[in-house]
Amino acid sequence: MNRFDYIKPASVSEAVTEAARPGSAYLAAGTNMLDLMKVGVVGPERIIDVTGLPGLADIEWLTDGSVRIGALVRNSDLAYDTRFAETFPMVAEALLSGASAQLRNAATVGGNLMQRTRCAYFLDPASACNKREPGSGCDAREGENRLHAVIGFTEHCIAVHPSDFCVPLVALGAEVEVESLDGKRTIPLAEFHLLPGDTPHVETALRPGELITGLKLPAQAAAFSGHARYLKLRERTSYAFAVVSAAAALDMADGRIRQARIALGGVAAKPWRAEEAEASLVGAEASPSVFARAGEIALAGAHPSGSNAFKIELARRIVARALALALEGTPEAMPALPASPFSTLSGETSGVAHVA
Amino acid sequence: MSPDTQSTTIPRHVRHGSNAGQPVSRRDGVLKVTGAATYAADNHPEGMLHAVIVPSTIARGRVRSLDVSAAKAHPGIVEVITPENRIPLHFDPNDKMPPFGFRVEVLQDDSVRYVNQPIAVVVAETLEAATEGARLLAPRYEEELPRTDLDNGERYDAEAVGVGAPAVTTAGDIDAGFAAATRVTEAEYYTPPQYHNAMEPHAVVAEWNGDHLTLDMPNQALRMSAASYAQYFGIPVENVLIRSPFLGGGFGSKAILNGPQILGILAARQVGRPVKLVLTRAQMYGPVGHRGRTWQKLRLGTDAEGKLTALHHTSIGATSSFDDFVEPAANTSLMLYASPAIRADHKGLRLDIGTPGPMRAPGEASGSAALEVAIDEAAQACGMDPLAFRLANYAETEPTSGRPYSSKALRECYEQGAASFGWSNRPLEPGTMRDENGFLVGWGMGTAVFPCPQFPAEARATLRADGTALVETGGVDMGQGAWTALAQLAAEALGLDLDQVEFHSGRSDLPDGGVAGGSGHTASAGQALSNAGSDVIAQLSEIAVNDPDSPLFGAGNIGVVAGEGRLYRRDDETRSETYAEILARAGRAELVGSGKSGRDPASADRFAMNSHGAVFAEVKVDPALMQVKVTRLVGAFAAGRVINPKLVRSQYYGGMIWGISFALQEEALADRRTGRIMNADLAEYHVPVNADVPEMEAILVPEVDPHVSPLGIKGVGEIGVTGTVGAIANAVWHATGIRVRKYPIRLEDLLARR
Numbered sequence A: 001m002n003r004f005d006y007i008k009p010a011s012v013s014e015a016v017t018e019a020a021r022p023g024s025a026y027l028a029a030g031t032n033m034l035d036l037m038k039v040g041v042v043g044p045e046r047i048i049d050v051t052g053l054p055g056l057a058d059i060e061w062l063t064d065g066s067v068r069i070g071a072l073v074r075n076s077d078l079a080y081d082t083r084f085a086e087t088f089p090m091v092a093e094a095l096l097s098g099a100s101a102q103l104r105n106a107a108t109v110g111g112n113l114m115q116r117t118r119c120a121y122f123l124d125p126a127s128a129c130n131k132r133e134p135g136s137g138c139d140a141r142e143g144e145n146r147l148h149a150v151i152g153f154t155e156h157c158i159a160v161h162p163s164d165f166c167v168p169l170v171a172l173g174a175e176v177e178v179e180s181l182d183g184k185r186t187i188p189l190a191e192f193h194l195l196p197g198d199t200p201h202v203e204t205a206l207r208p209g210e211l212i213t214g215l216k217l218p219a220q221a222a223a224f225s226g227h228a229r230y231l232k233l234r235e236r237t238s239y240a241f242a243v244v245s246a247a248a249a250l251d252m253a254d255g256r257i258r259q260a261r262i263a264l265g266g267v268a269a270k271p272w273r274a275e276e277a278e279a280s281l282v283g284a285e286a287s288p289s290v291f292a293r294a295g296e297i298a299l300a301g302a303h304p305s306g307s308n309a310f311k312i313e314l315a316r317r318i319v320a321r322a323l324a325l326a327l328e329g330t331p332e333a334m335p336a337l338p339a340s341p342f343s344t345l346s347g348e349t350s351g352v353a354h355v356a
Numbered sequence B: 001m002s003p004d005t006q007s008t009t010i011p012r013h014v015r016h017g018s019n020a021g022q023p024v025s026r027r028d029g030v031l032k033v034t035g036a037a038t039y040a041a042d043n044h045p046e047g048m049l050h051a052v053i054v055p056s057t058i059a060r061g062r063v064r065s066l067d068v069s070a071a072k073a074h075p076g077i078v079e080v081i082t083p084e085n086r087i088p089l090h091f092d093p094n095d096k097m098p099p100f101g102f103r104v105e106v107l108q109d110d111s112v113r114y115v116n117q118p119i120a121v122v123v124a125e126t127l128e129a130a131t132e133g134a135r136l137l138a139p140r141y142e143e144e145l146p147r148t149d150l151d152n153g154e155r156y157d158a159e160a161v162g163v164g165a166p167a168v169t170t171a172g173d174i175d176a177g178f179a180a181a182t183r184v185t186e187a188e189y190y191t192p193p194q195y196h197n198a199m200e201p202h203a204v205v206a207e208w209n210g211d212h213l214t215l216d217m218p219n220q221a222l223r224m225s226a227a228s229y230a231q232y233f234g235i236p237v238e239n240v241l242i243r244s245p246f247l248g249g250g251f252g253s254k255a256i257l258n259g260p261q262i263l264g265i266l267a268a269r270q271v272g273r274p275v276k277l278v279l280t281r282a283q284m285y286g287p288v289g290h291r292g293r294t295w296q297k298l299r300l301g302t303d304a305e306g307k308l309t310a311l312h313h314t315s316i317g318a319t320s321s322f323d324d325f326v327e328p329a330a331n332t333s334l335m336l337y338a339s340p341a342i343r344a345d346h347k348g349l350r351l352d353i354g355t356p357g358p359m360r361a362p363g364e365a366s367g368s369a370a371l372e373v374a375i376d377e378a379a380q381a382c383g384m385d386p387l388a389f390r391l392a393n394y395a396e397t398e399p400t401s402g403r404p405y406s407s408k409a410l411r412e413c414y415e416q417g418a419a420s421f422g423w424s425n426r427p428l429e430p431g432t433m434r435d436e437n438g439f440l441v442g443w444g445m446g447t448a449v450f451p452c453p454q455f456p457a458e459a460r461a462t463l464r465a466d467g468t469a470l471v472e473t474g475g476v477d478m479g480q481g482a483w484t485a486l487a488q489l490a491a492e493a494l495g496l497d498l499d500q501v502e503f504h505s506g507r508s509d510l511p512d513g514g515v516a517g518g519s520g521h522t523a524s525a526g527q528a529l530s531n532a533g534s535d536v537i538a539q540l541s542e543i544a545v546n547d548p549d550s551p552l553f554g555a556g557n558i559g560v561v562a563g564e565g566r567l568y569r570r571d572d573e574t575r576s577e578t579y580a581e582i583l584a585r586a587g588r589a590e591l592v593g594s595g596k597s598g599r600d601p602a603s604a605d606r607f608a609m610n611s612h613g614a615v616f617a618e619v620k621v622d623p624a625l626m627q628v629k630v631t632r633l634v635g636a637f638a639a640g641r642v643i644n645p646k647l648v649r650s651q652y653y654g655g656m657i658w659g660i661s662f663a664l665q666e667e668a669l670a671d672r673r674t675g676r677i678m679n680a681d682l683a684e685y686h687v688p689v690n691a692d693v694p695e696m697e698a699i700l701v702p703e704v705d706p707h708v709s710p711l712g713i714k715g716v717g718e719i720g721v722t723g724t725v726g727a728i729a730n731a732v733w734h735a736t737g738i739r740v741r742k743y744p745i746r747l748e749d750l751l752a753r754r
Ligand SMILES: Cc1cc2nc3c(=O)[nH]c(=O)nc-3n(C[C@H](O)[C@H](O)[C@H](O)COP(=O)(O)OP(=O)(O)OC[C@H]3O[C@@H](n4cnc5c(N)ncnc54)[C@H](O)[C@@H]3O)c2cc1C
Pocket: A025, A026, A027, A028, A029, A030, A031, A032, A033, A034, A050, A071, A097, A098, A099, A100, A103, A106, A107, A108, A109, A110, A111, A112, A113, A114, A115, A116, A162, A163, A164, A165, A210, A211, A212, A213, A239, A240, A241, A242, B683
């Protein structure tokens, strides 16, 4: 039996001390971690439950206008925080497009960043998977891979990172605050998740035992609040991971684009920021053709990793569409079907105000 | 707790003498939403152990080794059952148990024939220990290359398809039919493997007491199953008691015996203690049946007027390497459209998979998913509106035999469905409708059809001295509302209010309630209950009209009518008496009546019998991203007499939602190399969520059928799936101009062509 010690530290310093010992893993809400333990994908010897740590469940507005989100803030609490949703509407929309209400009520910010891929072969201990068991091979490459990566993958791993939340976050230049026995540091989210290379089991820039304590969104990110959307294509209207998704945000001045932010989900092992595509828009007059071109540029390096060529075209189109929706302006209230292409179908809203 | 301990709280004035026909809410509803309803796995008899199956991870080969000693050394493990030590069964599991039995995998040898086949059973004091024991067995295999697809499976000529249906049927001269055609449309269609995925997993709590066996298990066919278990274990059938008060869905997967449940019972016998065995969600993908894949081909010949001259439907159906359930998909074409020549033929395809089985509308669901699109394509080729085309080919009599229908209000279904949907505004050309947001809009339709069998069933009714009644039959409520509709029929026959009738059901020691399958449960068990009630009333009348002290004395020739717990003289309602009064004067503590159901063979011969319907669907499609959403569904169904419109509507809604699932979402993804199902959980095996379900309407088209049964009930449980799948696919075509001939319709199918 996978016997493990259960430790519930009362302070961050206690947590990082405990986690420094080998075989340890942090446990937050467990919506991902416990599933993986049950099917035998992970089997930590020591579980450090972080949910009791003080001071990590706050949304804190700093004087410079930036915001600090504690690692233990629940996904739904963040999405339904009025000021947060008004300032960073596409982040709220992404959060509400993920999982189900029950899961969002439990899942934490830190856990969302750290959630593992949904690659079916990773989740099946009887399959070969370099991520789960380095050197064993990658059964996804010749298997069921229509939802796998089209950017940044290698022969060693073609999995995607499944988070919705991380997509607008990386677009807005979020930073991850971490702490360990060696002290605190800050890692830009764009550098937090790693592409597989030949070490797909190394998924993040976190060092062993390092704890995520919070996230920071810079004050400048608020400049996009009026023109920001998250759009997510799914195989059912809700409660499904993205086939592809895009966060798009514009900072408009006199009909021209002053700055743009674009990131893609479901295409790579990390939330994929498309900086060249963003640059192509700066100073341009918004139009379908510049948006389409941005989509082309964003997917310039893409190629299929399996039976998933369609995702490339879909990703181009979703970038263009997300930009077009962003240009229309952030909706006054959260659509009833957040991030759905059909969000306009219903007059109802979910009751979350975007803009006061 | 079961519903028979609950009294219903329906205002009495709602009914005026009639129970049947009323939209009574489910009698078990409160128990279910409050968690008070006990399902099989909620039972914990004294001394109970936990058993788990060890599922194979390969599809073909044999088990080379199991580390039994490692498992046995684990604390809490009581027994590890493998082919080497499993106690013998009294019926060969490699034989098919009549009438519907399948070959089952119960550790008869070390061969592996599909993924998730049980290769051992671990019994332990706790579920955790059993689960760990299963892991410690660390099976090693001798693996052979599995056959997983059309190109490596073995094709064969099936002797029969479905449950004993003919594999090949020809009516008329098919070659002559095609020769006479001015136009022939031909296309191939694919339907994927789908799994029942009932909310409640298959479970059994088995307790042996000497040679007596008590089973708590979800079961759609109580008596038949009890008889089968008795044979497997070599005990008299009266010694087997199955209790199945509630099922968390069945959809056909709980009607047929399967390996894991037999193994749970066997484990209890082998260790001499009660045992509980519950499948995990992932373990349900293999040993408990599924809807098998089909590769279908349809060829339709039409003449200049758009009338069919020939209809040829071919289907290859996947089955296991060791049993023969082939989806009877092509036979759907025998039921619906008039054509001078029709041919339906099937082939089987042997794959290394668990044996498929009946799943909600077996045959008709997959068959109609192809046929209704083919009909749409033929209408398109003829330049005709799809409804007009269907009306032009309306079958006034059964297409293959010329027999009259016992009743068929399909024309009314078309009319009422089309009117409510607004079908007459549909442009013929695809890709021409847009909504105010720029989404492509498409309208499609499909015809729904399903047979309406009536099975043998029995029931008992006991009228008590106080004028209330107890009615009993071993019926099955799997969520469809049998506890309610069956009680309504009994109350109706007894002339009592529903709350005066105590209803016992869901046990195999009650009179045989038959099978809850084939959409025939209400027609079967309901008829038996109704007859039992009538029997009691006849006995009571006999007493009253012969009793000089009764106001009904001498009414023998005129007759009496039962209602509100009284008998009335038929020609004079002022002369009446309560049941209690009649019984008291006669000195009778109770009157017991019995009833049976079974179709009159003469009617069955003379008439073709089906339920029918017409489904209209609207979809919206994002013109660039090609995501599809069903935005409207209207179904009009004619299925004989409606006992409870609320429950019936729920069945139609459920069926139509299943249609959304089939058309756009459901598919088990088996890895070609290993046969392992890579999405064997409800996060990745998609079925609709609330946000997928549009505005729906189910129209109950009246239909009086004097031939199907005395009560005139057909069946409503499965028909809603049929028609809907094709309607949605046709709507997607109408929105986009793209014909997708494989299910589920996916983003890439539409994206690639736009
Ligand atoms: C059915 C289902 C559907 C889902 N659908 C979606 C979806 O559509 N979109 C989406 O984005 N997500 C989806 N999710 C994933 C969900 O968002 C994650 O499971 C959740 O965010 C994880 O948070 P948690 O607090 O439960 O983390 P846990 O499960 O507790 O932990 C997850 C991982 O994070 C690590 N961890 C947790 N906290 C910290 C910390 N503070 N520092 C360092 N490491 C830490 C753990 O060690 C573990 O490895 C779905 C999940 C399920 C089960």
